[in-house]
Amino acid sequence: MKVSQLAKVLNTTPDTVRYYSRIGLIMPIKNTENGYKSYNQQAQQRLKFILSARQLDFSVEEIKEILLVADNGRTACPLVREIVEHRLAETEKKFNDALALRNVLRNAIDDWKSKPDKSPTGDMLCHLIQGGNDE
């Protein structure tokens, strides 16, 4: 199986497959004649796992650690549980940050509706952003 074929089977892009190959997450066999990479069943299995973990927003580095544990025959489950908890906390922070920013932006748009456009002056590049509230 070549790179684009594998990508299509698992519904991802060739660039993604190449990237995971490049950093050693999946190990293709090198065709000695043309240097093309060839992927076997195990590589496909591995890539499927990686893509599933990425859907949970696991980082590539985290996935690498998980695979390292599993490759040594040990359970990766505790590590996986730990990562997912951590990711949930981060996601909740992102969620709150996005919520707060949304409110700031909405308020700005609303405030600015009543304000005119102005040319910049020496000490005021854009009164919308800079001015707390105009005179």
Add this chain to the structure above:
Amino acid sequence: MKVSQLAKVLNTTPDTVRYYSRIGLIMPIKNTENGYKSYNQQAQQRLKFILSARQLDFSVEEIKEILLVADNGRTACPLVREIVEHRLAETEKKFNDALALRNVLRNAIDDWKSKPDKSPTGDMLCHLIQGGNDE
């Protein structure tokens, strides 16, 4: 005014000031003797504006465009209004994405509570992530 001093006055980091200097957003005067960068009042004004725009999550590239317009004496307000609308749309998308991911993670954690840790097998690296639902 030197880099750390300016950073402290506007409550940011020296690395940030150096970065904006490096890409030409603010233009310090080079002290000829030791090569240190020196910032005047106008640079401080400019940095203050940049930091305010960053608080609205404007990208550095967008801020560069705004400054370019203002430096030519034209109103940057229409551009600013356009960017903030765009940013609001993006932020709402991020908000929804974070919300969806949060639900996925919460469900995963909940489902996994009743599942044991397992050693990897030839075709199952981690049953938590891989198994739709177990046998």
Add this chain to the structure above:
DNA sequence: CTTGACCTGTGTCTTAGACACAGTCGTAAG
């Protein structure tokens, strides 16, 4: 003068792929 703490500019690193590029394959026409 010397020590040491702090400061400085420059160069490199970070994520997870996307994109550009030159070379290669496969196939269809001639």
Add this chain to the structure above:
DNA sequence: CTTACGACTGTGTCTAAGACACAGGTCAAG
């Protein structure tokens, strides 16, 4: 058979917004 051409390939480079490492410079205390 050759040729042409589109689709494919690996490798190298690029991204955002600073953070960090490092070698050298500055400054006040002793």
